[in-house]
Amino acid sequence: PLLAGLGLAQASVAGNKADLLARQGKRGESIRACDRAATMAAPLAPGHYARHLIEEAEALAVLGAHREALASIDTALRAAQDKGLKAETARALLVRARVRAAADARDEADAEAGRALGIAREMSDARTSRKASLIRGETALRAGEPVRAREFAAAARSGASPLEEAQADALSAAATLIAGDARSARNEAERASSAARALGVRTVEIDCIAVHAACERALGDADAAVALLTRAGDLAEEMRGARVAERHRAAFASTRLRVYEELALELLARDDRASLEQAFTAVARARSRLLLDAMLRTIERAPSADSGAKPELAVLRSKLAALHARGLGLANDGAAGARRGIPPEVLSEMRTLEQSIDALVMRMQSGEAAASGVGSLFAKPAGIESIATRLDPADALVAYFQAGDELLAFAFFEGNRSCVRALASASETADLVDKLLFQLRAGVRGEGDAKPSAALDALARALHARVMAPVLESHPAIAKRATRLVIVPFGALHALPFAMLDDGREKLIERFELHLAPSASIACMPARTHGAGDALVVGVADASAPLIDTEVGQIASRLQARVIAGDDASIAAFRQAARTARVVHLACHGRFVPSLPSASGVRLADGWMPLRDIDE
Numbered sequence: 001p002l003l004a005g006l007g008l009a010q011a012s013v014a015g016n017k018a019d020l021l022a023r024q025g026k027r028g029e030s031i032r033a034c035d036r037a038a039t040m041a042a043p044l045a046p047g048h049y050a051r052h053l054i055e056e057a058e059a060l061a062v063l064g065a066h067r068e069a070l071a072s073i074d075t076a077l078r079a080a081q082d083k084g085l086k087a088e089t090a091r092a093l094l095v096r097a098r099v100r101a102a103a104d105a106r107d108e109a110d111a112e113a114g115r116a117l118g119i120a121r122e123m124s125d126a127r128t129s130r131k132a133s134l135i136r137g138e139t140a141l142r143a144g145e146p147v148r149a150r151e152f153a154a155a156a157r158s159g160a161s162p163l164e165e166a167q168a169d170a171l172s173a174a175a176t177l178i179a180g181d182a183r184s185a186r187n188e189a190e191r192a193s194s195a196a197r198a199l200g201v202r203t204v205e206i207d208c209i210a211v212h213a214a215c216e217r218a219l220g221d222a223d224a225a226v227a228l229l230t231r232a233g234d235l236a237e238e239m240r241g242a243r244v245a246e247r248h249r250a251a252f253a254s255t256r257l258r259v260y261e262e263l264a265l266e267l268l269a270r271d272d273r274a275s276l277e278q279a280f281t282a283v284a285r286a287r288s289r290l291l292l293d294a295m296l297r298t299i300e301r302a303p304s305a306d307s308g309a310k311p312e313l314a315v316l317r318s319k320l321a322a323l324h325a326r327g328l329g330l331a332n333d334g335a336a337g338a339r340r341g342i343p344p345e346v347l348s349e350m351r352t353l354e355q356s357i358d359a360l361v362m363r364m365q366s367g368e369a370a371a372s373g374v375g376s377l378f379a380k381p382a383g384i385e386s387i388a389t390r391l392d393p394a395d396a397l398v399a400y401f402q403a404g405d406e407l408l409a410f411a412f413f414e415g416n417r418s419c420v421r422a423l424a425s426a427s428e429t430a431d432l433v434d435k436l437l438f439q440l441r442a443g444v445r446g447e448g449d450a451k452p453s454a455a456l457d458a459l460a461r462a463l464h465a466r467v468m469a470p471v472l473e474s475h476p477a478i479a480k481r482a483t484r485l486v487i488v489p490f491g492a493l494h495a496l497p498f499a500m501l502d503d504g505r506e507k508l509i510e511r512f513e514l515h516l517a518p519s520a521s522i523a524c525m526p527a528r529t530h531g532a533g534d535a536l537v538v539g540v541a542d543a544s545a546p547l548i549d550t551e552v553g554q555i556a557s558r559l560q561a562r563v564i565a566g567d568d569a570s571i572a573a574f575r576q577a578a579r580t581a582r583v584v585h586l587a588c589h590g591r592f593v594p595s596l597p598s599a600s601g602v603r604l605a606d607g608w609m610p611l612r613d614i615d616e
Helices: 002-023 027-041 046-063 066-082 086-102 106-123 126-142 146-157 162-178 182-199 202-218 222-238 243-256 258-268 273-298 307-331 344-366 373-377 384-390 426-445 453-467 469-474 476-481 491-495 548-559 571-578 611-615
Strands: 395-403 406-413 416-425 484-488 513-516 535-539 562-565 583-587 601-604 607-610
Touching: 046 066, 046 086, 066 086, 086 106, 086 126, 106 126, 126 146, 126 162, 146 162, 162 182, 162 202, 182 202, 202 222, 202 258, 222 258, 222 273, 258 273, 258 395, 273 384, 273 395, 273 416, 307 344, 395 491, 406 426, 406 453, 406 469, 406 476, 416 426, 416 453, 416 469, 426 453, 426 491, 453 469, 469 476, 535 548, 535 571, 548 562, 548 583, 562 571, 571 607, 607 611
Parallel strands: 395 484, 484 513, 535 562, 535 583
Antiparallel strands: 395 406, 406 416, 601 607
């Protein structure tokens, strides 16, 4: 018993450490700590084991690694069900429901939440019942069943905390709007957003504003809808990089980003130049939001430069941690343990500290060039005028975006700017991209059709017809006079090899020089000068890429760069040489791991170097 008690204590400490790391935004370390806690607890207490696995699954779900999250939850469910642990079973089912809902598997999500709700009612667990009711209400709303959604919203209000009540009101407002009563829905949305604002819960407030904007649109007031959606976007920008938003990054990547989409569509509907520019700005902010969240999920926000600022950072983090502890204590210091919300004055201090920390981290990561590297993702995206003036005269910019299932593209060339709407169905385009990639991988592995070129050619033509031909047809001057296409993909198009696109006569790479970038701001970033020796070229050639040596020689000659190549291009040599380089060119193989992006990386002479090490 003594040994078992010590083991459980160690597991509990590991679990607490995992929670602390998660609150600090260190998701990778948090997951590893959860794993250690689960391993410690496994032979000792199935309840602890199941709870730690559930915590691990929740962290994985936040990372977007849904397959791994489901694997952890399945193990937790088996452990909990084998021992009849009802509370753990219900909690695991709720995590499964959230993951299913994120994947838009409504029926499965509703079924899992329904099972959790049944167990919670059997146990008289009101808190779990309310959570399950909210999830079931959201799935009913997505299924177009407003009556059921309102019923679940009403159930979620029973004994709810102020935050849960605001969430239920937002759900009810959306259901009321679908049912056709926009005025009543507007009243509910306003009440919910006021409550969320008082509690300082920006994610819920953004949801409420989005519903309110939809109500104004239904009532015929487009200007009010634009103003509200702009406000929601401003709230999202306030949370850029803030630690208080770490727990909600996955939510931003799915539901909250829709405010940017809706704002862009509202502005584009006005069909004037000023609104077009505002729509592009909204799209750029959405893209920046996605880039920032993706980067912060794969790297630790730890300083890589300016070590002299580390003590200052430690002091700021210590103050913020103390404020969080104080705020949580005050939030729960109510009658019968009711949550009152963090006081506004504490929230204000938290935001001020968060902004100071973000500014310091940005300076430490990017040094003097605060707009370069990862630091550029913390900066506001460049405006349309700035981007247009940075394009060379023979450059055409094509920036894609997805709003709902609509794929659209902004096109700039020779001072002309437009948005080409309804290029294609985003889901159908993503399916074609997946098929193209499958054919390419099968060809590399030597599997499948012995002559895959016919299938590849057909897919390349089909994708050209959907994503490129409408843009070129709307801007014939691009086809006639542009020599370079600056392409900014979105969503599934990031995986598309645009050079392969074929109009039936020639491939896109045969018509234009292609430049791909994750955002227009990065594509049109002002050039930075560098002297001889400031650049580094790293090359590792092999039998499948023998021309890498030629590439290394040509790039090194143009940049007057230092070179490490072949067997000399080890991980240690690269790390050492890169510390003093301002420009680094890597000519080697790479790999991408969708379920764990931080494990992606490049192959050097003595092994794979993952992204997390490159960032150091």
